[in-house]
Amino acid sequence: MEKIKMITPLVEMDGDEMTRILWKIIKDELIYPFVDLKSEYYDLGLQYRNETDDKVTFDSAYATQKYGVAVKCATITPNAARMTEYDLKEMWKSPNGTIRAILDGTVFRAPIVVKGIEPCVKNWKKPITIARHAYGDVYKASEMKIPGAGKAELVYTAEDGTEIRELIHNFDKPGIIQGMHNVNGSIESFARSCFNYALDTKQTLWFATKDTISKKYDHTFKDIFQEIFDAEYKEKFDAAGIEYFYTLIDDAVARVMKSEGGYIWACKNYDGDVMSDMVSSAFGSLAMMTSVLVSPDGKYEYEAAHGTVQRHYYKHLAGEETSTNSVATIFAWTGALRKRGELDNLPELMGFADKLEAATIKTIEDGKMTKDLALITSLSDVTVLNSEDFIKAIRTTLEESL
Numbered sequence: 444m445e446k447i448k449m450i451t452p453l454v455e456m457d458g459d460e461m462t463r464i465l466w467k468i469i470k471d472e473l474i475y476p477f478v479d480l481k482s483e484y485y486d487l488g489l490q491y492r493n494e495t496d497d498k499v500t501f502d503s504a505y506a507t508q509k510y511g512v513a514v515k516c517a518t519i520t521p522n523a524a525r526m527t528e529y530d531l532k533e534m535w536k537s538p539n540g541t542i543r544a545i546l547d548g549t550v551f552r553a554p555i556v557v558k559g560i561e562p563c564v565k566n567w568k569k570p571i572t573i574a575r576h577a578y579g580d581v582y583k584a585s586e587m588k589i590p591g592a593g594k595a596e597l598v599y600t601a602e603d604g605t606e607i608r609e610l611i612h613n614f615d616k617p618g619i620i621q622g623m624h625n626v627n628g629s630i631e632s633f634a635r636s637c638f639n640y641a642l643d644t645k646q647t648l649w650f651a652t653k654d655t656i657s658k659k660y661d662h663t664f665k666d667i668f669q670e671i672f673d674a675e676y677k678e679k680f681d682a683a684g685i686e687y688f689y690t691l692i693d694d695a696v697a698r699v700m701k702s703e704g705g706y707i708w709a710c711k712n713y714d715g716d717v718m719s720d721m722v723s724s725a726f727g728s729l730a731m732m733t734s735v736l737v738s739p740d741g742k743y744e745y746e747a748a749h750g751t752v753q754r755h756y757y758k759h760l761a762g763e764e765t766s767t768n769s770v771a772t773i774f775a776w777t778g779a780l781r782k783r784g785e786l787d788n789l790p791e792l793m794g795f796a797d798k799l800e801a802a803t804i805k806t807i808e809d810g811k812m813t814k815d816l817a818l819i820t821s822l823s824d825v826t827v828l829n830s831e832d833f834i835k836a837i838r839t840t841l842e843e844s845l
């Protein structure tokens with residue numbers, strides 16, 4: 444078989460620990476034999492980030508701005524223990540945070556649905572994608588403990604010195620207050636990323652806040668979404684046969700539970716934090732969750748939602764066998780290859796991404812899977828494979844389909 448040709452390189456961001464081991468096997472077994480891979484390689488492994496004073500992370504993000512599509516392996520976010528483990532010069536920031544700040548993007552997380560791994564919510568038939576606004580609100584809030592009686596106010600001082608004041612509360616006893624903010628530009632980027640991703644994946648978009656109670660703060664989110672939708676996206680949504688649907692957050696939660704899935708749920712920062720953990724655990728496994736960062740101007744970075752699976756890596760280093768699930772990392776590759784194919788008009792590359800995803804799902808549905816899935820599957824007659832053999836089993840299924 445002749446290898447599939449590419450035009451523009453993918454930005455490839457290698458990573459750490461067990462996922463770095465999987466990364467190489469995935470490329471050797473599932474990509475190189477079939478695709479004449481063009482990639483611009485950035486080593487985001489912690490050792491090289493440290494050697495380059497983290498410049499490599501910035502360079503990889505700039506390359507993503509230039510080429511438009513990246514695929515990323517999970518990476519270590521250093522903490523005190525990693526400082527000694529890797530003898531770091533500095534506690535480098537989270538690469539995902541750095542890349543997200545440069546691309547000004549929104550993260551979309553979606554479960555990979557397979558037969559035999561049933562969601563806890565029995566009517567969920569299709570994936571629910573969560574889009575979380577990743578700026579501001581309670582994550583950048585100032586808080587104060589109020590020691591006793593007194594007046595608490597919000598004060599805004601304009602550059603010319605004029606003030607606007609708003610009473611928070613007249614305290615007669617001790618209490619607490621919190622001041623949080625967001626900026627319109629960030630909400631606008633969030634809205635555009637959501638509308639673009641909905642068009643891209645042909646899924647209806649839901650958005651919910653508590654605008655009936657928060658008449659200025661949450662209402663601004665609602666208004667910005669609606670204004671951008673009406674001005675820039677309404678016709679495109681009509682043409683694609685999808686909808687934009689706004690409701691109150693409590694109504695949204697109730698509807699999500701009763702829905703069959705198959706839509707994108709855009710959430711404010713806190714709602715997204717809480718709801719993405721609920722949705723992902725209800726769908727079965729973190730190892731079956733994909734993640735894509737989409738910038739408002741249409742740049743894409745694909746990755747798995749899980750981390751570097753450190754515990755498995757130490758087993759691997761000790762020479763023990765591991766059974767680490769590579770599905771989300773494989774889907775990061777297929778997502779990126781399909782998007783590259785779409786942008787460069789390469790139907791063969793898009794077709795290959797579809798076939799590799801189908802082969803991955805079929806392998807599991809045929810009863811061949813890693814240990815994490817074997818523990819939760821409803822299938823009987825399951826073969827538990829080690830990390831490498833699972834990827835090789837997918838290759839066999841893929842070759843049969845080509």
Ligand code: NAP
Binds near residue numbers: 749752
């Ligand atoms: P983790 O790597 O997601 O793993 C937590 C646990 O979840 C694992 O120990 C394992 O459970 C299970 N698990 C996750 N992915 C799995 C997979 N593919 N196959 C099988 N089991 C899987 O989270 P962590 O251990 O908290 O973090 C490790 C490192 O990853 C940290 O340094 C953190 O900074 C980094 N991290 C990176 C990203 C990213 O790059 N996007 C995201 C999160 C965390 P068992 O041990 O019970 O088998």
Ligand code: MG
Binds near residue numbers: 716717720
């Ligand atoms: Mg959380």
